[in-house]
Amino acid sequence: MKTGExxxxxxxxxxxxxxxxxxxxxxxERIECLRRNRSAxxxxxHTVLSIKPANGDPIEWDRL
Known part of the structure; x- marks a missing residue:
């Protein structure tokens, strides 16, 4: 039987x-775009959360 049938x-x-x-x-294409965005x-x-200020104090992100 064929697929159409x-x-x-x-x-x-x-x-x-x-x-x-x-x-x-x-x-x-859309799925690939979303995958790249998720990875970015x-x-x-990862980069932002690993930033350590020179004085050692925690960064208060909501005050930036």
């Missing part, structure tokens, strides 16, 4: 399947 038996139209197929590359934010937080 299985989809129709499951109540999914070929049009909807085509739509999903067309959207898949765009979704993959994690790197930023």
């Amino acid at each position: 299985l989809a129709e038996r499951a109540g999914v139209s070929r049009r909807l399947l085509r739509h999903y197929e067309e959207q898949r590359p765009r979704l993959s 934010i994690a790197d930023y937080l």
Whole structure:
């Protein structure tokens, strides 16, 4: 049985399947963008939170 036939038996139209197929590359690009952003934010937080002032006092971040 072909994929289209299985989809129709499951109540999914070929049009909807085509739509999903067309959207898949765009979704993959968006997921990759979000992954890069998450990584950049994690790197930023690691850097910022590891800053130690010269006098040794803790940084009061909400006062900056």
